[in-house]
Amino acid sequence: MRIAVRIPSSTLATMRADLARPHPYAWERVGFMAAAATSSPGELLLLVRGYLPVADDDYVAAPGVGAEIGSEAFRKALQWAYRPKSALLHVHTHHGAGKPGFSGVDLRSGGKFVPSFFTTVPRMPQGMIVLSDDSATGLVWLAEDGKPAPIAAFTQIGSRYRRDWSAS
Amino acid sequence: MSWLSRQSFLGADSDERLAGLMVAIGGLGGGGSHVAQQLAHVGVGGFVLIDDDRIDETNLNRLVGGTRQDVIDGTLKVDIAARVIRAINPEARVTVVPRKWQDALDDIRGVDAVFGCVDSVRAKDELETFSRRLLIPYVDQGMDVHEIEGGFLIAGQVVLSMPGGPCLRCLGVVTDEALDEEARNYGAAGGKPQVVWPNGVLASTAVGLFLQTMTPWHVSQHIGECLEYDGNLHTMQPSDRMRRRRDRPCAHKALADLGDPMFDVRQIVTAAKASVTVQPSEALVPERRWWTRFFRMRSQ
Numbered sequence: 300m301r302i303a304v305r306i307p308s309s310t311l312a313t314m315r316a317d318l319a320r321p322h323p324y325a326w327e328r329v330g331f332m333a334a335a336a337t338s339s340p341g342e343l344l345l346l347v348r349g350y351l352p353v354a355d356d357d358y359v360a361a362p363g364v365g366a367e368i369g370s371e372a373f374r375k376a377l378q379w380a381y382r383p384k385s386a387l388l389h390v391h392t393h394h395g396a397g398k399p400g401f402s403g404v405d406l407r408s409g410g411k412f413v414p415s416f417f418t419t420v421p422r423m424p425q426g427m428i429v430l431s432d433d434s435a436t437g438l439v440w441l442a443e444d445g446k447p448a449p450i451a452a453f454t455q456i457g458s459r460y461r462r463d464w465s466a467s
Numbered sequence: 468m469s470w471l472s473r474q475s476f477l478g479a480d481s482d483e484r485l486a487g488l489m490v491a492i493g494g495l496g497g498g499g500s501h502v503a504q505q506l507a508h509v510g511v512g513g514f515v516l517i518d519d520d521r522i523d524e525t526n527l528n529r530l531v532g533g534t535r536q537d538v539i540d541g542t543l544k545v546d547i548a549a550r551v552i553r554a555i556n557p558e559a560r561v562t563v564v565p566r567k568w569q570d571a572l573d574d575i576r577g578v579d580a581v582f583g584c585v586d587s588v589r590a591k592d593e594l595e596t597f598s599r600r601l602l603i604p605y606v607d608q609g610m611d612v613h614e615i616e617g618g619f620l621i622a623g624q625v626v627l628s629m630p631g632g633p634c635l636r637c638l639g640v641v642t643d644e645a646l647d648e649e650a651r652n653y654g655a656a657g658g659k660p661q662v663v664w665p666n667g668v669l670a671s672t673a674v675g676l677f678l679q680t681m682t683p684w685h686v687s688q689h690i691g692e693c694l695e696y697d698g699n700l701h702t703m704q705p706s707d708r709m710r711r712r713r714d715r716p717c718a719h720k721a722l723a724d725l726g727d728p729m730f731d732v733r734q735i736v737t738a739a740k741a742s743v744t745v746q747p748s749e750a751l752v753p754e755r756r757w758w759t760r761f762f763r764m765r766s767q
Contacts, residue, residue, distance in 0.1 A: 300735070300739075303577070305601075305602040306602075307602065307630055307631055307722060309631060334725075334726075335600075335725035335726025335727070335730070336726050336727065336730045336732070337576060337600075337601065337726045337727040337730060338727075338730070338735060339572070339573040339576045339577065340573060342576070342577060343732075343735070344576060344577070344601065344726075346600075346601065346602050346725040346726045348722075348723040348725055349723060383723075383728075384730075421733065422730070422731040422732060422733060423730070423732055424732045441732050441735060441736050442732070442733075442736050445736070454579075454602075456602050456603075456604065456629065456630055457629070457690065458629075458680070458686065458687050458688055458689060458690055459680060459681075459683070459686065460579065460580070460604055460680050460681050462487075
């Protein structure tokens with residue numbers, strides 16, 4: 300199944316600005332997108348409704364990776380995605396240029412926490428996305444016990460329509 | 468030198484960018500036939516052409532590409548547009564949908580822009596609402612000829628409707644009064660007056676707004692646009708109503724109202740597992756369209 304994600308440029312800009320802010324001790328910030336969905340044969344379309352930053356206090360120190368987000372951040376995100384029912388997309392940025400890739404830590408931790416989102420919103424797909432400064436890479440799970448599929452297309456809609464997630 | 472070399476100012480990679488786009492055109496009559504022809508000329512590569520109507524003699528005064536032989540043959544308007552597009556760009560990817568747009572949702576869902584070239588106010592409203600729910604830019608055009616004392620008045624508008632920006636209701640193109648009047652006149656005999664040149668002006672403006680959104684040749688800071696046409700003075704003016712509404716959120720179509728409200732990913736997963744065992748009789752049962760259900764809910 301081909302998976303595509305569309306986002307308003309204004310939401311993308313808000314998200315990029317938040318993720319670029321330094322944190323007192325976390326090396327990188329994370330956040331969540333809530334997305335609606337629709338599908339046609341062979342294609343799943345995720346439509347980003349909004350962005351939820353993670354509060355400074357919801358990061359906890361973690362040996363080896365600087366910091367990670369605590370259970371309160373996940374609770375808030377799931378509460379947010381519960382009504383209206385939304386796909387929850389975990390997002391962070393590696394900065395730089397070109398197509399970003401998930402780190403081993405990203406894949407190991409994401410492979411655990413993303414499927415857990417199905418417990419709260421079982422009718423929506425769930426996923427995670429990593430940004431660079433001009434591109435994005437993502438994985439989407441269609442079922443809690445399934446393997447993730449890559450996101451094939453990223454589009455932003457604003458005063459310009461772009462088939463990439465670069466800063467406008 | 469390519470056939471598009473004279474428009475390289477549209478951007479260094481504009482040929483590839485435009486060739487990769489897919490647009491839907493709802494209505495291939497006097498307005499839509501112009502749009503289809505121009506988009507083919509600028510090198511847009513993908514088209515979904517939607518219209519269930521066939522050409523008749525009264526269309527010959529304005530339908531681009533239509534011929535007397537088409538009238539004799541009763542050719543579908545979508546087939547005429549497809550023929551025009553392929554004559555310009557044989558590599559264009561063209562899907563013709565000789566049905567109502569509500570029956571073409573799977574074809575529209577993945578497009579990069581929707582052009583609404585329909586007469587009906589209700590159809591404009593529904594096409595725009597559908598496009599907004601899928602974060603698709605929607606370009607609307609319309610014109611009317613009114614008899615006034617001492618002559619006729621030609622007026623129209625082109626709207627680039629972008630998610631988050633003012634909608635057709637904000638701009639007064641769709642009103643409850645117009646919807647009520649249209650419903651009262653449903654089935655009334657006789658067509659509205661239509662002529663070729665205002666359609667051409669409006670279609671050219673619509674294509675210009677589309678290209679401004681898709682290519683970097685001129686970057687507008689505005690979300691959406693509305694231009695009003697005075698066919699008697701032959702002028703196109705920025706809409707005053709748009710100027711007043713520009714920096715205010717749309718009061719009718721919230722940016723967060725997206726997608727299929729009844730979506731359930733478990734149905735996709737289940738369908739994928741069952742696809743190898745589905746019985747032919749089951750496969751023939753049409754699925755209930757979320758969009759149909761959605762509008763039924765809205766009208767209650």
